[in-house]
Amino acid sequence: xxxxxxxxxxxxxxxxxxxxxxxxxxxxxxxxxxxxxxxxxxxxxxxxxxxxxxxxxxxxxxxxxxxxxxxxxxxxxxxxxxxxxxxxxxxxxxxxxxxxxxxxxxxxxxxxxxxxxxxxxxxxxxxxxxxxxxxxxxxxxxxxxxxxxxxxxxxxxxxxxxxxxxxxxxxxxxxxxxxxxxxxxxxxxxxxxxxxxxxxxxxxxxxxxxxxxxxxxxxxxxxxxxxxxxxxxxxxxxxxxxxxxxxxxxxxxxxxxxxxxxxxxxxxxxxxxxxxxxxxxxxxxxxxx
Amino acid sequence: xxxxxxxxxxxxxxxxxxxxxxxxxxxxxxxxxxxxxxxxxxxxxxxxxxxxxxxxxxxxxxxxxxxxxxxxxxxxxxxxxxxxxxxxxxxxxxxxxxxxxxxxxxxxxxxxxxxxxxxxxxxxxxxxxxxxxxxxxxxxxxxxxxxxxxxxxxxxxxxxxxxxxxxxxxxxxxxxxxxxxxxxxxxxxxxxxxxxxxxxxxxxxxxxxx
Numbered sequence: 001x002x003x004x005x006x007x008x009x010x011x012x013x014x015x016x017x018x019x020x021x022x023x024x025x026x027x028x029x030x031x032x033x034x035x036x037x038x039x040x041x042x043x044x045x046x047x048x049x050x051x052x053x054x055x056x057x058x059x060x061x062x063x064x065x066x067x068x069x070x071x072x073x074x075x076x077x078x079x080x081x082x083x084x085x086x087x088x089x090x091x092x093x094x095x096x097x098x099x100x101x102x103x104x105x106x107x108x109x110x111x112x113x114x115x116x117x118x119x120x121x122x123x124x125x126x127x128x129x130x131x132x133x134x135x136x137x138x139x140x141x142x143x144x145x146x147x148x149x150x151x152x153x154x155x156x157x158x159x160x161x162x163x164x165x166x167x168x169x170x171x172x173x174x175x176x177x178x179x180x181x182x183x184x185x186x187x188x189x190x191x192x193x194x195x196x197x198x199x200x201x202x203x204x205x206x207x208x209x210x211x212x213x214x215x216x217x218x219x220x221x222x223x224x225x226x227x228x229x230x231x232x233x234x235x236x237x238x239x240x241x242x243x244x245x246x247x248x249x250x251x252x253x254x255x256x257x258x259x260x261x262x263x264x265x266x267x268x269x270x271x272x273x274x275x276x277x278x279x280x281x282x283x284x285x286x287x288x289x
Numbered sequence: 290x291x292x293x294x295x296x297x298x299x300x301x302x303x304x305x306x307x308x309x310x311x312x313x314x315x316x317x318x319x320x321x322x323x324x325x326x327x328x329x330x331x332x333x334x335x336x337x338x339x340x341x342x343x344x345x346x347x348x349x350x351x352x353x354x355x356x357x358x359x360x361x362x363x364x365x366x367x368x369x370x371x372x373x374x375x376x377x378x379x380x381x382x383x384x385x386x387x388x389x390x391x392x393x394x395x396x397x398x399x400x401x402x403x404x405x406x407x408x409x410x411x412x413x414x415x416x417x418x419x420x421x422x423x424x425x426x427x428x429x430x431x432x433x434x435x436x437x438x439x440x441x442x443x444x445x446x447x448x449x450x451x452x453x454x455x456x457x458x459x460x461x462x463x464x465x466x467x468x469x470x471x472x473x474x475x476x477x478x479x480x481x482x483x484x485x486x487x488x489x490x491x492x493x494x495x496x497x498x499x
Contacts, residue, residue, distance in 0.1 A: 049441075067438055075427075170303060171423035172338060175430050176310050179331050179338075183314045186327045193323070 018096055022104035030080055030108040030158075039072035040115055047119055051126040062149040065119045066210045070157030071178040073112040077158040078174035081105055081165025098251025099260075102166060106244050109158040116154025120146055135214035135224030136287040144229035145213045152236040153210050159240050160209075163247040185210050192225050196286035202226040203279040209239055223288050228281025235278050238271035291357065295365045300345035300422060304369055307342065307426075308376040311335035315380035319387050327437075329396070330449040332380060333403040334433040336373040340407030341429055342422035343369040349419025360477045363412060373404050395450035395459055402462030402469075403433065409469035412476040 030036060046064040084101075123146060127133070134142040164173050188208045191201035193215065205211050206227050215223045245264040252260050311332040318328030343366050346352050352362070377400040385393060407429045414421030436443040445455040448462075 046439075064438075170306065171420075172303065172307065172342070172426045175338060175427055176307055176335065179335055179430065179434075180310060180314060183317065183328050183331045186324050187317045187321055190321050190324045 015100070019100060019104055022096065022101060023107040026080070026104050027108045027111060030076060031111055033076045033080065035072055035079065036076040036112070039068040039076070039112075042072075043068045043115065043119055047122050047126070062123070062146065062212075065116055065150040066153040066157075067182070069112045069116050069119070070153035070210070071182070072157075073109075073154065074157040074161035074164070074178060075174040077105065077108060077161030078165045080108070081162050082171070097256075099248045099256055102162065102247050102250065105162045105165075106159060106247060109155050109162075112158050113151065113155040116151040119154075120150045123150060132222060133214070133216060135222050136283070137213070137224060137229065141229050144233060148229055148233050148236060149210060149212075152233060152240070156209055156236060156240045156243065159243040159247070163243045166247045166250040181209065184208055196223055196225055199226070199279065203275070206232055206235065206275060206278050209236060221288065223286050224283060225286055226279070226282050226284070228278050231274055231278035231281050234274040235271060238267055238274055241267045242271060292365050292368075295362065296368060298346070298348065299366060299369050300342045300420075301369070303342040303345065303422060304339050304372050307335055307339035308373045311339065311373070312376050312380060315377075316383070319380070319384050319389065322387070322389055325384065325389055325391070326449070326451075329380070329384075329391070330433070330437055333377065333400055333449065334430055336377050336400065337403040337407035337429045337433055338426035339373040339376075340370055340404045341411040341425035343367065343408060344411045344415045345420045345422040346415075347420060353419070359415075363415075363473070363477045367408065370404055370408055373407075374400070377404070392450045398462045399449055399458055402465050405469045406433070406465055409472045409476075412473045416476050 043065050046068070050064075124143070129139040129142045129146075134145065137145060160177075161174055164177060170176075185208050188205045189212055191198065192205045192212075195201045196215075202225065205225070211227070211232060213225055213227060213229055215225065217223070242264065245260055245267060248260050249257065249264070314328050314335060315332030318325040318332065321328075344363065346362075381393060381396055381400065384391065407426065410429050411421045411425040414425045418424075433448060436446060436448050446461055447456065447458045450458045
């Protein structure tokens with residue numbers, strides 16, 4: 001039996017080398033960005049400060065990594081992406097295409113993602129899974145809730161910042177969007193407070209990059225809301241993929257544009273399915289304990 | 290003639306766009322009254338960010354050397370503050386008509402304080418750069434959102450009524466207004482603020498003979 005091997009495209013190795021070099025350079029720029037460093041310090045401080053928090057404050061403790069690593073991470077990548085805009089006439093004539101440079105920018109999200117993972121471990125160290133404050137979820141589902149609240153937003157926020165930086169010229173766009181998202185999470189959550197059994201309000205609460213799954217009125221009354229934390233992670237990852245694809249769409253042409261557009265439409269359909277499944281999964285009604 | 294052309298050159302898309310976003314956020318607070326105390330501060334913060342864009346001047350290298358002084362330019366551009374102020378007043382009126390229970394006089398003071406703070410930071414930053422909008426709005430948003438993001442800070446200081454513990458919202462905003470008026474007065478006086486040349490340690494813009 002003979003096998004015919006197609007020779008590797010000579011430019012492929014060079015493209016890979018260029019991409020790795022670009023990704024390393026962007027990662028270095030991101031890691032020393034003052035906004036990102038501020039976010040890391042604040043995340044560490046709030047996690048440490050809430051280590052002995054009373055049980056009903058643990059829910060708010062999960063909120064800080066999303067705000068700092070996700071929100072401020074988004075601002076940092078937005079400014080990082082925009083910082084090259086003025087150099088575009090020079091950089092634009094190099095052999096590296098805009099989608100390749102965008103892909104290199106997207107890789108910097110690994111840094112806040114790893115910070116999110118470390119924060120999750122620290123949070124679980126201070127507030128071990130199985131505690132009553134996590135509601136009626138099983139211990140693995142409790143970890144899934146924390147992953148959806150701490151780790152995935154740390155990845156998604158910076159990716160959204162890259163997409164925003166590629167498409168929006170307004171310099172304050174990341175600030176405005178972070179405030180709007182912060183307000184939206186508040187609005188989307190308030191419905192579940194008054195109507196915990198409502199399917200519509202559950203879907204509204206989960207139609208967001210961050211969601212609470214429990215509510216603690218006092219130490220004796222923990223309400224576990226409807227919705228599947230596992231499928232919510234799937235929805236969040238679909239949002240992350242959407243952000244990457246939207247960012248890559250800028251400057252893509254020909255075959256690359258066709259592929260990105262087709263993948264984007266598939267991801268959007270998957271995201272919609274995952275949102276519906278996340279809203280209908282989990283407990284059939286709110287559980288009070 | 291000059292007033293019209295100076296106003297036309299303003300960053301109106303940024304000012305009206307961010308004010309529009311504030312109206313959306315505040316409108317959600319009016320639609321969901323339970324969330325009003327969370328969303329109104331966000332709306333007011335966005336209005337402060339909008340105010341920070343009123344002094345953006347992309348043609349500053351040309352404009353800054355014309356005989357029109359900074360006082361006159363700033364006075365004309367301050368008319369653009371009517372946009373965020375009107376948006377905030379509209380939100381408060383809609384909230385009052387909807388039956389929201391808030392101390393409206395204190396909320397009005399907070400609105401004025403937010404907008405003037407954004408403008409004052411932009412005035413100070415304008416002495417260094419032609420387009421202070423982005424950094425000034427970022428600084429203002431960070432300052433104003435701190436009590437919302439960090440509950441320990443909210444125990445010491447309140448930026449939106451009803452006040453919790455610590456300094457009341459009224460005390461904070463009267464103080465901020467006084468400081469902002471002084472900062473604006475100094476920044477438009479025409480005396481360049483000292484600035485350091487990057488990497489040299491040399492300070493320019495300061496009269497060394499006196």
